[in-house]
Amino acid sequence: MPAKPGKAYRSYAVSMPLNRGKAMRLRVMLRPWRLGLRRTLLLLEGGLIRGERLPRYVDAKQWEGFSQRQWDSITRQARAMMGSWIELRVIDFRSIVSHSTLDDGMKRELWRINLRHAWWEPVDDEAHRMARRIMKHLRKRHRFPNPMRCRTLSMDGKIAEIQPSAMGGTFPYWARISTLDKGRPIHAPLDIHSDLNPHLDPRDLETLANHLQIRFDEDGGMTVRLMTTQDKAEPRVQGDVVGLDWGLSSLFATSEGRLYGLRLFAWLQQRDEELLALTRDLARSNVGYRDSKRFRRLNKRIRDHVTNEVNRVLNLIADDRVMELVVEDLDFRHGGLSKRLNRIVTRAGRNAVRAKLERLHALKGITITRVNPAYTSQECLRCGWTSPGNRPDQKHFRCECCGYTCNADIVAATNIKARRSRPEDWRWIGRHTILSRLRKEHAQRCPDRSHCPSRRPEYGSPTSAKTKAKTDARVKKTTTS
Structure with a gap:
């Protein structure tokens, strides 16, 4: 039997009408929640810099301010924030290494380190020193998550239990939310608008995830989202x-x-x-x-x-x-x-x-x-000539070599589809390497290049006659002065 597909999560905006007292009891949770996120994130950041992997569970049994169930939701949200930051830095790190001039052996070592998130691993070799330098650069551009700007309370079923209405009535669901007042939870109605959310059927309890997100707006409003789950679709094999x-x-x-x-x-x-x-x-x-x-x-x-x-x-x-x-x-x-x-x-x-x-x-x-998008909007579909002069403006494409004309965006989309058949290393190599390979392919497809536009010898990049004339005039003016 084939393996069961995983779960896909979706969120739907719902309205949660509350009186002033209940709304205030929820809002006063925001600042302590932020402080709890900051405490957890500092713990995770310290472990990451010491070379440790992101833990699956954060022990908060001795921490005060919240119940253990509430701490579980806070630590889970903090771990998700740090995990998102790490995944984005993995992409940035890989992009920097791929477009660098390092030798292939060093690139492979750095890719392995990046794959394991071992940038700060306590190993004193050239690859790890280079990885720490790259991450130091990335941390200057992208700081660790700042929980004091967070406005969302992500509550799982332990502290925000979603229950269907027992007696029918106006609201199909009710949420039992634990607050800072021990033993005094809030019972909040959830109104699901079928016109706005036709895919969320109030009668379908199997797709309802016991999870609630509450976001407090700067204007004093409150946005509530209800989470649902469903099986992931099998990959399509035809089309x-x-x-x-x-x-x-x-x-x-x-x-x-x-x-x-x-x-x-x-x-x-x-x-x-x-x-x-x-x-x-x-x-x-x-x-x-x-x-x-x-x-x-x-x-x-x-x-x-x-x-x-x-x-x-x-x-x-x-x-x-x-x-x-x-x-x-x-x-x-x-x-x-x-x-x-x-x-x-x-x-x-x-x-x-x-x-x-x-x-x-x-x-x-x-x-x-x-795919790598380098020069997809400048590469001719007919002869392969790649030049910025092929795009006289934002909308139009006209090849300087063969005269092929088309909409520039459609040319780019067609080249993007063609990049799918390129080798895997095309996704990570630099722009200059891609341009060099495209020129070699053009030389094979167009052996008689007497009619092709000239190139600037100092960069070896194709250019239009108009751009070349401007460059020559600027050089002449500099030499005469």
Whole structure:
């Protein structure tokens, strides 16, 4: 018999109407909860720097302030925060090593150290010293998680027991939540809106996870999410392979020649004007951005809109005929937007795409393959000539060598799909190595290169005649002066 698939977790927003007294008893738990997270994280950070592995269980039996059941939820949340930080640093470490000029033997040693999370292992050899230097650099850029900014209480069934309503009534579920008052739990109703959450059937108790997340907003509100579980889908073995390129001019372009989300950029430009006007008003009034409700609401509106668009478009792309999605790792940025809005959209879009792709893999069985995106938007589909001059602007592609024309985003998506067939080392090698290999392939496909554009000899990179003329003029001006 085949092995049973694992479990996939999802969360749904529910409303939890509370009177003022119950809401206050929940809110006063936030600061002690943060202090408990900080205590646990300091313990985990110390063990990690001493070269120890992340423990599966943190013994908090002698700690005060909470009951043992509450400490179990706090330590579990702290361990999840540290585990997320470690996984992100694994990706950063691997990227730095892969794009470095170190020899292959040293790279293999560093990859093994990174795989075991043994960056601070007490071993005095060249590889471990290099690993500690890399992690020192990464820690300057990415600090350990700061629990004092956390606004979420992640409660498991030990302290937030979800129970179906015994007598029917208005609310299908009730949550029994333990508070700081020993022996005085809160009984809170949970209202599930079937119109907003059609997949969460109140009568289906098998998919309900005994887990509750409560987030306290800066405006004084409270967001509650209910966790559910279901079996992971088996990987699809039949269907199409689709390459995806994402950006802002078109949110997604596919290797099949389709463009999605074409109206998002115009909407973002309108919000950008509102954001710039608001920031100027706040600067004149000497009001911080975090202190402005208007700024926080506009920020949230932009993030929610980008997230909804990403989910909507990926649902359209990932239909029943798709077996595999080939994607790149790039940010959502555009030169026509302000730096502040680009930062907001990049964070929201990147997180939304990552989360949605994980759900598509877990719930629909679609394989997600990531490739190196270097020069995918500059490589010609016909002759393989790679040059920034192939893209005269953001939307259009015209090869300087063979004259092939197409939409630039579709060219990038098609090249991303083609990268799927490349050797595994293509995902980690640097941009210069990829460019060198692409040039060799172009030389084989186009042996008569008399009509190909010239290259800059100092870098060996292809360039257009217009760029070369500008460079020659700048050099001439420098020598004459």
